[in-house]
Amino acid sequence: MLRRYGFIMVMAVAVFGALAWAEVTIDFWHAMSKRHGPVLETLVQEFMEENPGITVNLVYQGGYGSLSQKLIGAVAAGEPPTIAQQYENWTTQWLDALVPLEDYLAPEVLADLHPRFREMNMFNGQLLTVPFNKSIIVLYYRPDLVPEPPTTWEEFLQMACALTVDEDGDGVPERYGTGLRPPNPEIFLTFLAQNEGSILSEDWSEVTINDERGLETMEFMADLAKCALVQGGYLSDPFGQGLIAMFVDTSAGYPYNLAAAQQGGFQMRVAKVPCHKNCSSMVQGTNLGVFSMNQTPEQIEAAVKLVEFLLRPENTVYWAKETGYLPVTVSGFESDEWQDFIAENPERAAMTEQFLEGGFGQLHHPAYWDIRSVIITYYEQVLLGESDPQTALDNLAAEIEALISE
Amino acid sequence: MMRLPAHWRSKQYWWDTGQAYLYLLPAMLVLGVFVFYPFFNAFNLSFHKVYLVKRVGDQLIPFYMEYVGLNNFTRLFHDSIFIKAIKQTSIYVGVSVPVTIGLALILATFLNEGLKLRPFYRLAYFMPYITPVVAISLVWQWIYNWKFGLLNYLLGFFGVDLINWLNDKHYALPAVIIMNVWRFVGYQSIILLAGMQGIDKMYYDAAKVDGASGFQAWRKITVPLLTPQIFFVFIISLIGSFKIFEEVFILFSGTPGPLNSAMTMVYYIFDQGFNKFHFGRAAAASVVLFAIIFALTLFQMTVTQRRVHYER
Numbered sequence: 001m002l003r004r005y006g007f008i009m010v011m012a013v014a015v016f017g018a019l020a021w022a023e024v025t026i027d028f029w030h031a032m033s034k035r036h037g038p039v040l041e042t043l044v045q046e047f048m049e050e051n052p053g054i055t056v057n058l059v060y061q062g063g064y065g066s067l068s069q070k071l072i073g074a075v076a077a078g079e080p081p082t083i084a085q086q087y088e089n090w091t092t093q094w095l096d097a098l099v100p101l102e103d104y105l106a107p108e109v110l111a112d113l114h115p116r117f118r119e120m121n122m123f124n125g126q127l128l129t130v131p132f133n134k135s136i137i138v139l140y141y142r143p144d145l146v147p148e149p150p151t152t153w154e155e156f157l158q159m160a161c162a163l164t165v166d167e168d169g170d171g172v173p174e175r176y177g178t179g180l181r182p183p184n185p186e187i188f189l190t191f192l193a194q195n196e197g198s199i200l201s202e203d204w205s206e207v208t209i210n211d212e213r214g215l216e217t218m219e220f221m222a223d224l225a226k227c228a229l230v231q232g233g234y235l236s237d238p239f240g241q242g243l244i245a246m247f248v249d250t251s252a253g254y255p256y257n258l259a260a261a262q263q264g265g266f267q268m269r270v271a272k273v274p275c276h277k278n279c280s281s282m283v284q285g286t287n288l289g290v291f292s293m294n295q296t297p298e299q300i301e302a303a304v305k306l307v308e309f310l311l312r313p314e315n316t317v318y319w320a321k322e323t324g325y326l327p328v329t330v331s332g333f334e335s336d337e338w339q340d341f342i343a344e345n346p347e348r349a350a351m352t353e354q355f356l357e358g359g360f361g362q363l364h365h366p367a368y369w370d371i372r373s374v375i376i377t378y379y380e381q382v383l384l385g386e387s388d389p390q391t392a393l394d395n396l397a398a399e400i401e402a403l404i405s406e
Numbered sequence: 407m408m409r410l411p412a413h414w415r416s417k418q419y420w421w422d423t424g425q426a427y428l429y430l431l432p433a434m435l436v437l438g439v440f441v442f443y444p445f446f447n448a449f450n451l452s453f454h455k456v457y458l459v460k461r462v463g464d465q466l467i468p469f470y471m472e473y474v475g476l477n478n479f480t481r482l483f484h485d486s487i488f489i490k491a492i493k494q495t496s497i498y499v500g501v502s503v504p505v506t507i508g509l510a511l512i513l514a515t516f517l518n519e520g521l522k523l524r525p526f527y528r529l530a531y532f533m534p535y536i537t538p539v540v541a542i543s544l545v546w547q548w549i550y551n552w553k554f555g556l557l558n559y560l561l562g563f564f565g566v567d568l569i570n571w572l573n574d575k576h577y578a579l580p581a582v583i584i585m586n587v588w589r590f591v592g593y594q595s596i597i598l599l600a601g602m603q604g605i606d607k608m609y610y611d612a613a614k615v616d617g618a619s620g621f622q623a624w625r626k627i628t629v630p631l632l633t634p635q636i637f638f639v640f641i642i643s644l645i646g647s648f649k650i651f652e653e654v655f656i657l658f659s660g661t662p663g664p665l666n667s668a669m670t671m672v673y674y675i676f677d678q679g680f681n682k683f684h685f686g687r688a689a690a691a692s693v694v695l696f697a698i699i700f701a702l703t704l705f706q707m708t709v710t711q712r713r714v715h716y717e718r
Contacts, residue, residue, distance in 0.1 A: 069680055075458045078468035093683050096461040097468075172568060183661040231573045233547070233659045241554065293459065293466055369682045377487075380665055384575075 024302045025055040027081035031067040031286075032060065035255070036133070039322040047309045054302045064286075079294050083303040085286040088120070088362040089369045091129055097293040098128045104290075104304045105130075109311055112329045120361030121287055129287035130307055131328040133252075133319075136355045137190050137281045139271045140239070140257050141246035149246070149271035153191070153220055156274040161227040163245040176229040179244040180221070182380035183232055185372060186282045187248050190273060192217045193280035199363055199371060199400065207400045209375075210393035218382055218389035225383040236260040239268075248273055250284050251351045254324050270347035272354045280358035285325060317341075324348075326355055367403045374399045448696075451689035452478055458683065471686075478690035487666055488691065491674040492698075494579055498670065499647040502583045507639060509587065510594035511632075515624065517595065518602045528599075531592030539589075543656035546585045547572070550657075578663035582653055594639045601635035602628060637710055641703065648699050651676060671695045 032040050037060060044056050059081070061067040068090055074080040075094050091098070102110060110118075110127070117131040141149050145163055150156040160177025167174055180187065192198065197213030200206065208214065229238055235247050240260025249257065254270070261268035273281050288310070290303040309315060313331040317338045320327040327333050333352065342349035362368060378396040381387035387395075413419045453473060460470035482488045517527060534542065549556045550571035558568050571581040605628065613623045629636075651672035654662060662669035662677070671691065679688030 065680075072458060072680070072683070076469040078459075078466075094459045096466055097459045182664070183659070232661045232664055233572065243553065293468070373677075373682070377666065384665065386665065 023055060024053060024296075024298045025057060026083060026299050026302050026306070027057045027059055028303075028306070029059050029061050029067060029071065029081045029084040031062065031064045031085055032133070033063070036323045039319060043310060043315055043319065044306075047306055050309070051302075051305060054305065056302075056306060075293070080291040082295050082299045083288060083290050083306065085132060086129065086289050087286050088123075088129075088364055089372075091123060091287070091289055092364055092366045092368065094291075095123055095128060097291055099290040099292045099300055099304075100126045100128060101130060101290065101304070101307070102127045104300070106308060109308050112311065112313075112331050114328060114330050114333065116283075116355070116359045117328050120283060123364055129289040130311065132286055132288045132310070133323065133325045134283055134285040134328060134355075135250045135252035135325055136283050136351055136359055137186060137248060137273055138251050138351055138354050139246060139248050139273050140253075141269055141271060142261070143267050143269050145245040149269070150274045151272075152274055153194075153276050157220070157223055157227070160224060160246070164227040175242065176238075176244045177227040177246070178224065179229040179231070179235040179238055179247040180225055180383055181231065181233075181235055182383055183376055184249075185375045185379050186250070186284065188217065188221055188375070188379050190248070190280060190282045191220060191276065193282070193358075193360055194273075194276040194278055196277050199375075200365065200404065204365055204404065207397045207404070209400065210397035214393055215389055218379075218393055221379070222382050222385075222389050225385070228383075230383045240264040242266070251324065251326075252285060254347065270350045272350055272357070275358075278358055279354070280360055281354050283355065283359045283361050326351065365404065367406065370403050371400050374403070448689045448692050451686055452693045454478075454686045456685040474686065478687045479694075481687060482690055482694065487669060488674055490666055491669045491671045492694075494667070494669060495648060495650070495671045498579060498583060498650060499644060502586055503640065503643050503647055505583075506587045506590050506594060506643060507636065509591045510598055510639070511629075511636070513591060513595040514598035514602055515628070517599050528596060532596055533592065534589045535593035539652045540656055542585070542589060543653050546581075547657055547659075550581055572658060573664050575663070575665045575667035578658070578667040582650070582657060582668055585657070586647075586650070586653060590643060594643065597639055598632060598635050601632045605631045640710075641706060644702065644706070645699055648672075648695065 028044070030037075030040060041058060044058050048054060048056055061070050064087070067085065068087075071080065071084055071086065071090065072093075075097055080094075080097060105127075113121075113130065117134070118127065121127055121129045121131060123129075139149055146159065150159050156178075163175065163177035164173050165175050166172065189199075192209070192214060195213045195217045197208065197211065197217055199209045201208050229235075229244050231238065234253075234256070235244065235249060236253060236256045237260065238244050239247060239257060240263045242264050251270075258268055272279060288307060290300060290307065292300065295303075310319070311329055313327075313329060313335050314337070316327045316329050316332040317335055319325065320332070320338070321341055327335075327338055332338060333356065338352075342352055363371070365371065374396060378387065378392040382389055382392045451471070453475060454471040455474045455477070457470040457472070459466055459468050461467075462470070513531065517524060517531075548554075552558060552568050552570040552573070555571070557571070558566075561569065569577055571577045609627045609631070610623055613627060618626070649672050650670050654668045654670055654673050655676075658664075658668060662673050672695070675688045675691045675695070678684045678691060
């Protein structure tokens with residue numbers, strides 16, 4: 001008799017135990033390939049060991065293009081994953097399907113998010129995502145050609161033109177001072193912000209890109225283009241081929257640019273982008289959002305836990321060190337570990353300094369991708385000398401006007 | 407009472423018919439889900455504005471469609487880039503299709519002339535067709551490199567100045583055309599070659615007796631009797647060419663070429679749908695593309711039917 005009760009007791013404990021360990025499974029969709037994927041896997045593994053009740057399904061969805069398409073499909077079907085990497089202009093398409101994180105994250109975690117990043121993740125006054133793999137636009141240069149990197153627009157222009165050489169006089173330089181890639185208008189937007197200009201007014205009611213500040217910036221780009229290799233492909237190739245001496249590019253391109261320099265047999269260094277009225281620089285890379293659509297409260301809770309885990313100073317620093325992205329919290333930036341690390345890695349110090357001094361993000365207007373696309377059209381016309389800055393900007397402003405009034 | 411056809415009363419008839427449909431079912435299912443449903447849904451979508459998710463009251467509705475009538479179409483025809491895409495796609499098709507077929511015909515003729523190592527050449531010419539377009543485009547990106555590319559190097563022997571194939575708006579579309587002519591000429595010549603080998607030798611013997619030259623025999627016998635194959639290749643490549651996309655996407659590193667000079671209709675559809683989230687507008691653009699291809703195919707069918715000679 002007693003034995004039978006004993007058996008029942010054991011069973012009961014087992015059942016309650018299992019309930020207490022309630023398994024929650026969440027899907028985490030990402031686009032981190034073989035370079036960064038393993039780092040993310042390590043972090044997630046550690047998280048699962050710390051939280052035995054939670055299983056995180058890390059799903060690599062291919063590049064950002066496929067991730068975007070799969071998220072579009074998943075949201076349209078009403079079945080998004082619990083958590084996913086996403087760009088701001090994707091987030092604006094599904095604002096209503098995301099969890100407002102301010103209601104979920106612990107206050108100390110919220111307070112620790114770097115204020116610049118916090119601002120970049122606010123949509124209609126709500127924190128809907130947190131920064132994840134963030135990079136920033138910096139200047140890459142060859143120290144053998146550029147002993148001291150330029151620090152102002154004037155110096156940049158002057159050096160770029162001095163470094164442009166056409167020795168055989170055939171009108172096609174053997175080397176350009178710099179390179180510009182029209183499909184990458186973030187360079188122009190960086191300089192625009194440095195000149196205190198903007199695409200739209202603060203309240204999005206007016207187009208301001210063609211004001212005096214915009215014009216000055218576009219004129220600067222037109223001048224720079226005369227001493228620049230202008231091409232649609234990535235600039236790491238011509239850089240490696242010795243065709244350009246320095247160029248402005250995102251810090252995420254560092255490994256590619258470095259590999260190109262090594263192939264070309266010369267050194268490469270990183271500095272802040274030359275400044276103007278301020279030292280703004282555009283931040284790129286994705287954020288993490290937790291979906292509320294089609295999720296159980298337990299799943300949301302688990303995802304929030306994961307976000308908090310990733311935002312811990314030791315983890316954001318580990319992530320940044322291993323991948324080349326930026327830490328995303330104040331405590332991360334200020335940690336001894338990060339400070340020691342950047343003391344030994346000057347290129348990472350330049351990226352950190354650039355962010356702390358002037359990192360800013362994408363415009364969160366729902367039509368941003370259309371706006372960006374027309375900016376590319378006219379920016380390219382100016383760089384290729386097809387249009388003068390004033391005309392291009394006026395046409396551009398008219399098109400943006402039409403887009404925001406749609 | 408209405409009279410039913412006699413065979414309706416036969417059990418055997420229903421059994422056979424049912425069986426036939428059963429065999430068709432798997433194919434119909436696959437085609438239905440992946441071809442017919444998307445096809446008809448594209449028409450439906452083209453009259454709507456799509457929100458990936460929209461809050462209506464306190465309910466979240468995924469893929470919310472708002473009826474907008476012909477708005478998407480009017481917006482399209484006011485978009486200079488869409489007009490440019492139609493224009494450039496037409497130029498692409500207009501040049502690449504006849505050039506490829508012309509070259510394929512010449513190539514097939516030579517292959518048919520008892521060439522030594524024919525299996526080798528056949529394989530060599532077929533290679534580009536079976537190689538993934540991504541790999542081809544990446545290789546051609548290097549061939550087109552203006553400073554270090556193979557093409558400019560070869561052109562240099564003829565005193566041609568460096569051409570910035572991928573970054574000059576005048577050369578971007580020609581670059582795509584050259585690459586695709588190279589890519590498809592082998593495939594088409596193999597089809598034409600098969601056709602040529604099927605032509606009865608007696609026609610040539612008869613021509614020889616009548617004293618026709620080799621060229622005359624080619625013009626008066628080979629080409630006319632090859633019209634079914636030429637027609638087939640023509641339709642297939644015309645339809646395929648209108649749908650050009652990947653080549654552009656990879657050749658120009660994910661852009662539609664300098665100053666949109668290689669913007670094609672499918673690139674435009676892709677860009678509207680997947681970069682800009684305008685699914686309705688993308689659907690409208692694909693309906694326009696469909697209309698163009700459909701009209702051209704009908705036109706071709708009626709016009710060329712009179713000129714296609716079937717041997718038997």
